[in-house]
Amino acid sequence: MRELSLHILDIVQNSIAADADLIKLIIREDIAKNLLIIVIEDNGKGIESEDISRVVDPFVTSRKTREVGLGLSLFREASRRSKGDMKIESEPGKGTRITAYFEYNNIDRVPLGDIVGTIVALITTNPEIDFIYRHVYEGREFVFSTEEIKAELGDVSINEYPVLNWIEKNLNEELRDLYGGDL
Amino acid sequence: MKSLEELRELRSKVQKDLEMRSNSERPKIIIGMGTCGIAAGARKILKAVMKEIDKRGLDVIVTQTGCIGMCEKEPLLDVKMPGKDRVTYGNLTPADVKMIIVEHVINGNVVEDLAIARFDEGGN
Numbered sequence: 020m021r022e023l024s025l026h027i028l029d030i031v032q033n034s035i036a037a038d039a040d041l042i043k044l045i046i047r048e049d050i051a052k053n054l055l056i057i058v059i060e061d062n063g064k065g066i067e068s069e070d071i072s073r074v075v076d077p078f079v080t081s082r083k084t085r086e087v088g089l090g091l092s093l094f095r096e097a098s099r100r101s102k103g104d105m106k107i108e109s110e111p112g113k114g115t116r117i118t119a120y121f122e123y124n125n126i127d128r129v130p131l132g133d134i135v136g137t138i139v140a141l142i143t144t145n146p147e148i149d150f151i152y153r154h155v156y157e158g159r160e161f162v163f164s165t166e167e168i169k170a171e172l173g174d175v176s177i178n179e180y181p182v183l184n185w186i187e188k189n190l191n192e193e194l195r196d197l198y199g200g201d202l
Numbered sequence: 203m204k205s206l207e208e209l210r211e212l213r214s215k216v217q218k219d220l221e222m223r224s225n226s227e228r229p230k231i232i233i234g235m236g237t238c239g240i241a242a243g244a245r246k247i248l249k250a251v252m253k254e255i256d257k258r259g260l261d262v263i264v265t266q267t268g269c270i271g272m273c274e275k276e277p278l279l280d281v282k283m284p285g286k287d288r289v290t291y292g293n294l295t296p297a298d299v300k301m302i303i304v305e306h307v308i309n310g311n312v313v314e315d316l317a318i319a320r321f322d323e324g325g326n
């Protein structure tokens with residue numbers, strides 16, 4: 020994957036396949052510590068502890084685990100290439116949390132890319148799922164929540180085009196403000 | 203979140219549009235969002251789909267599906283018109299998306315050059 024935001028789109032697919040209806044994404048950019056952290060957390064059905072090591076193994080033959088494993092092993096590979104690592108925590112019945120660390124200025128660190136595109140794509144095709152996206156940059160942060168938007172919309176679906184366009188515009192503005200002054 | 207007032211205005215506008223919408227079954231576009239689909243450009247294809255639908259004011263449901271085991275043909279997109287077979291298109295570019303929407307979704311003709319599979323879903 021050429022962008023971390025594509026890895027994120029892919030990892031969230033695992034949460035969707037695990038029947039999650041609330042998915043949290045946290046992106047933390049800490050330049051002082053030369054660290055980029057991505058956390059994807061869901062309330063899906065989780066992974067049994069004895070299966071955790073197997074899901075990141077791209078050579079596991081069981082078709083069911085391989086579907087989940089391929090994306091996770093690619094994400095782990097991307098983090099390790101930039102002197103980081105990826106960790107999976109999961110509790111069956113409660114959910115799963117994936118945390119990936121990257122050395123921020125590592126030349127092999129894949130760029131974050133079109134994160135707004137990823138969020139909008141997820142909302143478009145999964146209007147019934149709630150997403151919380153928190154982005155921290157140098158101590159500043161913003162939080163985006165589909166629950167908040169749905170409360171405002173009432174009976175209007177979140178994936179109507181005018182609403183999606185508004186979300187896209189709003190997220191772009193939030194990101195610009197977040198990075199503002201530093202870029 | 204900023205400008206929630208803007209959202210309130212949008213809401214009443216969308217509600218008016220919804221009232222005018224017919225109750226008949228809507229066409230469906232399904233994007234393959236498995237790992238290799240995403241790596242092959244599924245997000246770009248989805249973006250192109252949204253742009254065309256929005257530009258032409260079409261009433262279409264856009265949804266996603268996971269891995270269907272056709273890696274070498276990614277990115278993939280299916281069109282399901284009401285009462286017709288579900289058609290899978292593969293090896294897509296954003297330009298193909300425009301053609302599929304005009305030819306298949308609007309005019310009702312399958313784009314044979316791009317179609318790679320057809321499923322009878324009993325008219326659903």
Ligand code: FES
Pocket residue numbers: 234235236237238239240268269270271272273274276
């Ligand atoms: S995601 Fe394309 S074949 Fe699996």
